[in-house]
Amino acid sequence: MSISRDDILAWLQDVARIIAENRDYLVQLDSPIGDADHGANMDRGFRAIMGKMGEISDKDIGTIFKTAAMTLIATVGGASGPLYGTFFLQAGTKTAGKMEISIEEWAVVLEAALAGIVMRGKAEVNQKTMVDALTPAVQALKQAVAEGKSQAEALELSAEAARQGMLATIPMLALKGRASYLGERSIGHQDPGATSSYLILNSAAKVWNGV
């Protein structure tokens, strides 16, 4: 069991499809506590990545991730552009030259990618951002790997943790990003960035587990 270059490409393709499908949903989530663009931003970015598929189809995982990163940085803008850009940039650094990675390596990659987001955005857990979906997902993945769980199970557990983390943002008071300007009024709404993070990790689990 491992994750190949082709698995990574299939994942990015699936994410592009899922983000497109959820574009309006993410815009809606970004309306009461943001500026109604998160879905449009992410969709623009992943569409642009799809436009690069030709030039990366025969590349190593590191190159694929770095290309995705540079594309997101140059097309998304907003908060999510630099954040997801850094996420894939860090993932690319950890996978330079690799054509295949193990689930153990994936856990390390994901941890580094999350660290990149934290470094860029300086958010901590409990501040109602994508960090609240990604952090439990990384922890669950690491734990599953440490417990010797199967790749499929580890991915499932990680995606489920992301989903829980996403839902946990609903009662939170936003302290970072645009939602923080609303103060108490940010409470009661699900964070759009945490939602896109869940969609992205859930796609990995589904695609790589062949569901």
Add this chain to the structure above:
Amino acid sequence: MSISRDDILAWLQDVARIIAENRDYLVQLDSPIGDADHGANMDRGFRAIMGKMGEISDKDIGTIFKTAAMTLIATVGGASGPLYGTFFLQAGTKTAGKMEISIEEWAVVLEAALAGIVMRGKAEVNQKTMVDALTPAVQALKQAVAEGKSQAEALELSAEAARQGMLATIPMLALKGRASYLGERSIGHQDPGATSSYLILNSAAKVWNGV
């Protein structure tokens, strides 16, 4: 039977009250085929006349009418300001120095007042303006007087003719004033100025007949 200085003052007071009551109605009529101000314009003007009651309470009919005319000209604006201003100015010219007029004289006064409006606005009957209410009213009044009808009856017939003239504007195509810009779309709406003209003449009939 005749119309005294006090009758004229009572009439102006009643018109001010009726226009205030019908302010929103006249604004509504002016919305589909105009600019939604006729009621506000007329109300502003007659309120201003009420503010002059003190200084004209002991004056002759000519002075009362001229003061009303100058007040309307200086406060109403729009199309109706100069038109009704000229109406009362001409009425004032015909009644200079008089403390009382007969119904025969009133017919002459009203005809001159209407002629003033036509001179200013250059509208003919059938062009969907106040002229369409005033013209039949003047004709009915003259005819009733010629036929020797009582003052009360003559005033009633005149007001009724104004009402018919007002209603007759509904199917007309506007050729003068703001409603003319709408072309065919002006058809099917009652002219606001014809409506205020009817209200003014109907008030004269009611007040002077003691109804």
Add this chain to the structure above:
Amino acid sequence: MKKLINQPEDVVVEELQGIAYAHGDLVKVHYNPNFIVRADAPVKGKVGVISGGGSGHEPMHGGFVGMGMLDAACPGAVFTSPTPDQMLEATKAVNGGAGVVHIVKNYTGDIMNFEMAAELARAEGIDVEAVITNDDVAVQDSLYTAGRRGVGITVIAEKISGAAAEQGRSLKEVADICRKVNAQGRSMGMALTSCTVPHAGKPTFDLPEDEMEIGIGIHGEPGRVRMKLKSADEVTAMLMEPIIGDLPYKSGDNVLLFVNGMGGTPLLELYVIYRKAYEIAEQHGLKVVRNLIGPYITSLEMAGTSITMLKVDDDLVKLWDAPVKTPGLRWGV
């Protein structure tokens, strides 16, 4: 009704107070009768140029008072032409001995009120020439009707006439250049929404979410036709083609292209419109040598746009470029 106002009947006077506080270096505000006048009026020996009309079209006309444009502006109630005493006092205040031009938009009310004022001013020995603007191609022109409305060209006529007066041209020359601008200019407008006159308290007309009005004026009145919404490019073509066809403008003409916002349409959209209008003009062989883009003659908060095009020669371009220093239009100084 959602408006940042206090009492509807106080809107105009409170606006005038705001203007007085803000632009005391450029203009003086007179109350009762209400008018806004250049701070240095009357300018001795210079032809005075005044205009006026209902309020609700800001910055026109009050925002165009100052050096190089209007000497005075008379604001009426919202969408109601001002009264003759306002124009009379403004005329007296700006008369520097060389006479006064009245720029009057073609509406029955404006015409009659200005006419009365001109009669009174002439009776006091002031030379007055009235020029009527009537550039709206959405309205049939006919001797038997009220004729075409005066719309966007009025802004340009005020700028160019003001510049001509500033140069020291005579009363007749200033009035003639104003007439020339009107004769060589055409406009057409459209609305996405109605607007709410403060004293009326609700929108002048209802417009469903998927419809627009074509051929509107500047008083929140409905237009000539109502139709389904179209794209910006289609709307622009629907405004430009009647304008180009009406004068008609000929290939090789130099033009000034003015894309105006009705009040509620953001600048972002006006540039999208300008883009297409420019391309259509060029396709007809017209050379756009000057332009103006923004909300200059508005209908309160109405969303929509109007396009005005003026055929220009060197003299008109020079007068357009001449310095102007008003709250609403300013360059060259």
Add this chain to the structure above:
Amino acid sequence: MKKLINQPEDVVVEELQGIAYAHGDLVKVHYNPNFIVRADAPVKGKVGVISGGGSGHEPMHGGFVGMGMLDAACPGAVFTSPTPDQMLEATKAVNGGAGVVHIVKNYTGDIMNFEMAAELARAEGIDVEAVITNDDVAVQDSLYTAGRRGVGITVIAEKISGAAAEQGRSLKEVADICRKVNAQGRSMGMALTSCTVPHAGKPTFDLPEDEMEIGIGIHGEPGRVRMKLKSADEVTAMLMEPIIGDLPYKSGDNVLLFVNGMGGTPLLELYVIYRKAYEIAEQHGLKVVRNLIGPYITSLEMAGTSITMLKVDDDLVKLWDAPVKTPGLRWGV
């Protein structure tokens, strides 16, 4: 959705084309990455001043490119901060050898994207100083949050920094004057209506006919509190008092008072607001020595207003008065 646009995804590029057609004498437009740059950039030896942000705030920032203000502006998608490659290319295009100031409104996205651009520019040997504007008193200031938004002061900071750069001041001096403007300025805004982001297709929030939002930003986002509509005078007091109390401004201070329209509020109402804001300032002993009134930093077609007040000294007033020649702000030339 009622907008004069074609496809939502084409709005920004079509706007840029309109700007290119309209203002070729003042600016050049670059596509891919998108930015608007002074026609004569880079100006040798002059510090470059650039800004950028999401589109939908027009005329800010693109309308402020030109002599005496910005050297370049980078427009993002509507309400979405631009990407680092735009700022990098703009920085290179305006660098006349004296370094470049980045004026960045305090939003997580803007900060991060500009940060990346600055890193890349420095790696190419260009001196970059970033100044962050964060003048919105509606937001609690705290080290543990995203802090206050940058709003109206940004317009004034761009004007004054541009004038300082034009005078030949150094990179540090220009950045310092920009920081000073931000430190001495405060703003607060309110909305009567939401606005519709083109790609979203419906209003960002629903606001009943009798309610308003106080403490909004400039991205169509809801504000700090929702409450029943109030009169213009009451609303003005609700914006002015927190501004005056926050710095705090002191009796005797000279100030610049900026009453901004959010896009859908007519100038008529802005003058009614200005009137009260001016009176409140005077009641606090503040002397309003300069002002700006109009829609300069907008949220598409949102109806509402924001007030910005800047405490000024002689140097700031002189820089404010200095000539500026941009599509959106022009005087002195």
